[in-house]
Amino acid sequence: MKKTNGKDLVKEITLDDIKKSIGGKVVFGACVHKVRSMSGFAFVILRTGGYIFQSVYSPETCKANIDDICEGAYIRIVGEAKEEKRAVYGVEITLLDFTVLSKPEAQYPLHVSDRKIGCPIETSMQYRSVALRNPRERAVFKIAEGVCGGFREFMIKEGFTEVHTPKINAAGAEGGANIFKLEYFGQEACLAQSPQFYKQTCVAFFDRVFEIAPVYRAEKHNSTRHLNEYIGLDFEMGFINDMTDVMAMETAMLKYVVEYLEENYQKELKILEAKLPKITSIPIVTFFEALDILGKSHKQADLDPQDEIKLCEYAKENWDSEFIFVEKFPGRKRPFYAMDSKEDEKLAESFDLLFRGLEITTGGQRIHDYNELVSKMERYNMKPEDVGAYMEIFRYGMPPHGGLGIGLERLVMKLLDLQNIRQASLFPRDINHLDP
Amino acid sequence: MKKTNGKDLVKEITLDDIKKSIGGKVVFGACVHKVRSMSGFAFVILRTGGYIFQSVYSPETCKANIDDICEGAYIRIVGEAKEEKRAVYGVEITLLDFTVLSKPEAQYPLHVSDRKIGCPIETSMQYRSVALRNPRERAVFKIAEGVCGGFREFMIKEGFTEVHTPKINAAGAEGGANIFKLEYFGQEACLAQSPQFYKQTCVAFFDRVFEIAPVYRAEKHNSTRHLNEYIGLDFEMGFINDMTDVMAMETAMLKYVVEYLEENYQKELKILEAKLPKITSIPIVTFFEALDILGKSHKQADLDPQDEIKLCEYAKENWDSEFIFVEKFPGRKRPFYAMDSKEDEKLAESFDLLFRGLEITTGGQRIHDYNELVSKMERYNMKPEDVGAYMEIFRYGMPPHGGLGIGLERLVMKLLDLQNIRQASLFPRDINHLDP
DSSP states (O other): OEESTTOOOOOOOOHHHHHHTTTSEEEEEEEEEEEEEOSSOEEEEEEOSSOEEEEEEOTTTOSSOGGGOOTTOEEEEEEEEEEOTTSGGGEEEEEEEEEEEEOOSSOOSSOTTSSSOOSOHHHHHHTHHHHTTSHHHHHHHHHHHHHHHHHHHHHHHTTOEEOOOOSEEETTSSOOSOOOEEEETTEEEEEOSOSHHHHHHHHHHHSEEEEEEEEEOOOOOOSTTOOSEEEEEEEEEESOSSTHHHHHHHHHHHHHHHHHHHHHOHHHHHHTTOOOOOOSOOEEEEHHHHHHHHTOOTTOOSOOHHHHHHHHHHHHHHHOOSEEEEEOOBGGGSOTTBOBOSSOTTBBSEEEEEETTEEEEEEEEEOOOHHHHHHHHHHTTOOGGGGTTHHHHHHTOOOSEEEEEEEHHHHHHHHTTOSSGGGGOSSOOBTTBOOO | OEESTTOOOOOOOOHHHHHHTTTSEEEEEEEEEEEEEOSSOEEEEEEOSSOEEEEEEOTTTOSSOGGGOOTTOEEEEEEEEEEOTTSGGGEEEEEEEEEEEEOOSSOOSSOTTSSSOOSOHHHHHHTHHHHTTSHHHHHHHHHHHHHHHHHHHHHHHTTOEEOOOOSEEETTSSOOSOOOEEEETTEEEEEOSOSHHHHHHHHHHHSEEEEEEEEEOOOOOOSTTOOSEEEEEEEEEESOSSTHHHHHHHHHHHHHHHHHHHHHOHHHHHHTTOOOOOOSOOEEEEHHHHHHHHTOOTTOOSOOHHHHHHHHHHHHHHHOOSEEEEEOOBGGGSOTTBOBOSSOTTBBSEEEEEETTEEEEEEEEEOOOHHHHHHHHHHTTOOGGGGTTHHHHHHTOOOSEEEEEEEHHHHHHHHTTOSSGGGGSSSOOBTTBOOO
């Protein structure tokens, strides 16, 4: 009878492995990223999941025949590792032999081995699985991994519990027109616009929770800053004094994420020539102060994209911050569950965080008292039964709490100075793209 | 101008914090879990996000009045921490004062403070936000967090990249009847039945990837082992020799997860009286060998739930393993992308992992050669255009690869010996439950 023991795990080769093998043999699988033929020899550039290694082929030293490979072929190589200062990472591999594992049916339609893919975003969407083979394109998603990794590590350290809440929700729970609807065994259901109700529910038993999960908005925007399916980084925390506790938590988290990226993703940050922000503290202005800065009337009820750009420029010039919090928005533009401000019930204890000209977060303090929520819903012409089981969490008691949601792709886009949010999504969903 | 600096983060109290404060003051927010009135004093059991602390109220030592609180109220307490061997964790808090933060509108309809909630699953589903306030009920989801945490840590250590792939997919991509359909800007779309096509695509540029994300199955089952939305733990790896490399990776991962739980979740394991499996290696039988063990005809094309239970009993008795791999299933019961077995093309390089009587994983080696895939699809009466952009990844080259998917809730259910999979889902989605 066979067993899985005694079997070594197949390993992914790392730069460290190769450096440790200098002067000795290395064996690993890779994609032929590029072949540069010279007179009498060739450079065979090998792409692994994390690296681009330079190898040298010569008919004198290599048993296999270079005519058997092409760009895009997958091979298993046997080589000798040596130092070579002119190569990336300072190492080079002399090919002694290779086996062809598979060959492509067609040539890449894009310049995969160029430093930059250099095609319009639409072409890169059309040939998504090819475009992402470009080391710079894929590096974006190592950074996205790092943002999630840093976020998660920080949250766990601060006593938050990671939760998974359902994305098929009862219809109309949070309202609004931008909802993807579906039929759920004869009932009308919708895709979660946020984990709002569920993460609040979790505060009732975990005090503080976070979630990294897809979020759905059926907006018909076709802009450089909207996706119809994106990853939300959400957290919700109980026992806050006011929403500045949430803002302080976000500031500390973002600082942590930047340090986490600097520590673990240097290779990708270099490929992407990323300039990470320095975060010490983040300035906070009220919505009305923001309008004053913009020279606009207090009658305006929300910020538009141009306002966001100008406020960030202002914060950079005056406070040397690439982030700025805007708080206390007019309540009528905020959801019904936002707590009213004590100083003016027309304002909500709600905030946005802007970063490099773009809103990346909406958050705030939520109403936790059952009767206060019922009376606010009356003002909004809503009935408790409109929100399903949501009222029940307040009926049985909730601590004061607040939280926020961050759009992962927006944060990554701005961290890396990408021009289009689609560049920060592996397989973007927009009004025109559903496949791949 | 306000800034977020200089503001301390609101902390969640831990047992360590209290132990360090023995003889001194502690201040923290908590829920009144239970009040046990004695003659002249009362035990006030405090529930925080992670703990149940015992505190003692006496009118002589506490400024606040105990008549102001009830079970389910949220309070901020000031107390003195002291050792008390008879209390859980060996610590007790003498209440010096408290402030009421919020009071519930109604009494809990369930026995939240009992050791076990003791109500039928249907009642616990109806009052979900109440049931989960029971420490044993919520502990399940700390274990789920730990399973994901261990899985993720292992995968990253092994050089896998964490990805996020879209859950709104082009209709019919993977086929089958159990699909939730929705309209996507005038096109027919469906919810992902698995990240299969996308994780394979990612192998083209990251070699090995994993994802933790929701999976949708519109199955009309109303059983103790099916959910219509669940969390899939998926991985996919390139450069495998055959599917035993995938099985070896899963074995090592499960071993890691068990150790991770033992190291980080002792408190919850104790509450749940969990008996974690010992994993050294996992036996592998072929599908036909499995039928022989069961005394069944080789004409049977798949295993049924009773077969799974019996095979696990057999593995436990004969090989002292609570896990058993079954490999080389008849191809006609496996998806078109499964690689045919070399020894018999009617068999697929596909496996299941059974654990304590339940299938928790399906995996295998996939076809990586474009022409082999085209010819297999012909046998399945499929056309390349049926699968959208999927064929493109093979056209431009793929290494040999394989992977698997694990149902998180099934794994947690079996790890904790739960009787119904709904107990392992925060907000279960089944044919009758869409809210909360």
